[in-house]
Amino acid sequence: MVNNNKWGFGVIVSLIVISLGIFLLVFFKNVTIEPQTVYTVYLDGRSIGNIVSKKSFEDYINVKEEELKNKYNVDTVYTPKGVEIKKNFTYDTSVNSDEQIYNKIIDNKKFTVKGYEIKIVSKVKSEDSEENETKTTNIYVLSKEVFDDALENTIKAFVDKDQYEKFLAGTQEEVKDSGSMIENIDVDDEITYKEALIPTDQKIFVDSDELSKYLLYGTLDEQETYIVKAEDSIESIASSHKLNVQEFLIANPSFTSANNLLYENQKVNVGLIDPMVSVVVDVHSVGEEERDYDTEIQYDSSQYVGYQEVIRDGENGLYKVTRKSQYINGQLVSGTVTSSTEIKPAINRIIVKGQKYAPNVADLSYWAWPTDKPYTITTYFEYRWGSFHDALDIYVGYGSSIYAANNGVVVKAVGGCSPGYTRCNGGRGNYIIVNHNAGGYYTIYMHLREINVSVGQTVARGQKIATMGNTGYVVPTPSSYNPYGGTHLHFGVMVGSSNGTPVNPLNLY
Structure with a gap:
């Protein structure tokens, strides 16, 4: 009896399970599961x-x-x-x-914020080849206005404020008898804007003054300052910190010229500027310029060395000169004379001297200017771009004459350079060195177009020895678009040897 009940219960459970399975199968057959x-x-x-x-x-x-x-x-x-x-x-x-x-x-x-990526593509000199390379700098800002304001501030660092405002407004007065005007202002870099999501681990500029500092100095590091002493001048402070006067004025916009007065304990900026952009300013100027008289020396073979007589005094001439000058970041790079009208001619001084000595020995009391006149000195014997420029850079024009500064013997006349080959002859381009056989003086003439003398040749004071060119390392580098770019004479004076101690050439005149 017990066994019959056991099997009956099992049958009942089985039937329930089978029935439930059939029910679920029928139910889910009509139900769709959505993703x-x-x-x-x-x-x-x-x-x-x-x-x-x-x-x-x-x-x-x-x-x-x-x-x-x-x-x-x-x-x-x-x-x-x-x-x-x-x-x-x-x-x-x-x-x-x-x-x-x-x-x-x-x-x-890092999470991002919406802003602008500014890309600046600049040309820089290659250390490994004569070709220029491109340098790309990325700057991130929250708005284009921040960069635009900073760029304008950078331009103003290199341009007189009043002239800049008149240039923008188109209210500059036409230059007639004298004066100057800005013809064009440009940034010689490729600058592009792109709206982007900027990672917040990047430096994002939100203030135009901070970005202005970066564009001018190339860094956000705190710039070096100097406390003025009683004996200081703008020129002496600039030179002792490897700046020229113009660079000092750019770093200290409250000063307008080298003649501005300083006061003791005044704080001034002496940081070296390294602009991220190239601000190019073209200036048209007209003015009266004195032209120095030359000294003509006549030799009397009957008189001994040491005899000297002035038979006519010299007088400077006066000329009305029109120039087209170009500045890059405040540095004069070219000064083309477009016209020169004589107002009063120069009268040369004439000196008669004894001639009883070797003609290849210089007379150190009188030196000839090495170029035609009028001329423009684009760089003096001074610091420039953080290093000392130990000569004069003089501009007249491509192909103009170069003269021996004094009697002597040519010890080097090295050619073989074409414009654009910036590393030719170590950057000197075609050059001449003259030993003046007196006082240990040597002179060097660099970046020449043509050389008209040879090694061992005796040259006389004022004799044409070459023509002005743009070979070797010059700024700007000559190109098919600007074949005469960088034209100038690098004129140096050394004492002791051809690699001796440089002296300021202007001290000889």
């Missing part, structure tokens, strides 16, 4: 999880990154570069919280 909508987050192409809502996640970011929003004064912070959020459909209903995904991102990437 779920999620948002998959990718970091550099790799999935790091799913979230329910893209907007909810972005709102979460902006709550967590409130400090960044306050720092940059923005309303929205964005996901980092390399983060993508894609809508997906899946049967897997498991998702991550916004906090979990946020933590995975923050461990690897």
